[in-house]
Amino acid sequence: GFAFVGRFARCDGKVEQRLAMISLPGEPVIYVERLRALADVDVKEIATGIIAVLNEDARPLTRNERNVWTAAGQQIMGGAAKPPAKLHVWKTDWVNLDDRLGLVAKASGQMAYLESHAYERARLQQELVANYLPDVGPRRAGEVIAESALAIVPRARHTRGLKLRVEHFNDDGVAVWFGGWLVAVNLGETEITGQAFDRSFRLAPL
Secondary structure: OEEEEEEEEEOOOOEEEEEEEEEOOOOOEEEEEEEEEOOOEEEEEEEEEEEEEEOOOOOOOOOOEEEEEEOOEEEEEEOOOOOOOEEEEEEOOEEEEOOOEEEEEEOOOEEEEEEOOOOEOOEOEEEEEEEEEEEEEEEOOOOEEEEEEEEEEEOOOOOOOOOEEEEEEOOOEEEEEEOOEEEEEEOOOOOEEEEEOOEEEEEOOO
């Protein structure tokens, strides 16, 4: 396993993304993020928690299609083909890819999938977006634009019900419960103490 907590400048420095990613022993990877405006901005779209998906015509190794399940049902995403790219948007908090990768989120309540069909640099890459929100609108400097928490689970079938719980404490503490694991993250710049899920935490700063 590994753990990473850091910050990234987005939108020419007008937006800050604070991100934690924790790979736990065994299956799950936990992803926690916060987007905050550092200047007045007009947000056209939020698309974070992106997973690249190769969908190539390389039979018999690959089928040139991907099966995707969400709360909206099952869809087949085609690989190499002539039609233009299509963006699928679903109201869902979970998604499963080919009965091989599961993902559950506490985020915008919407996910997206960019079904592209053309090769670029000898690869055909599509994108699964775990946190998608269009037409967000103006945000003032210092305002939180979005927050999300995800659990990414390899070898998960679509029939497996993935449950994710999130509690916030202090101003910058985020606690995530998934599959018997409890992860607490401090996204702030000072040490914090607090409680979540009946546990007490004292966390060093970012």
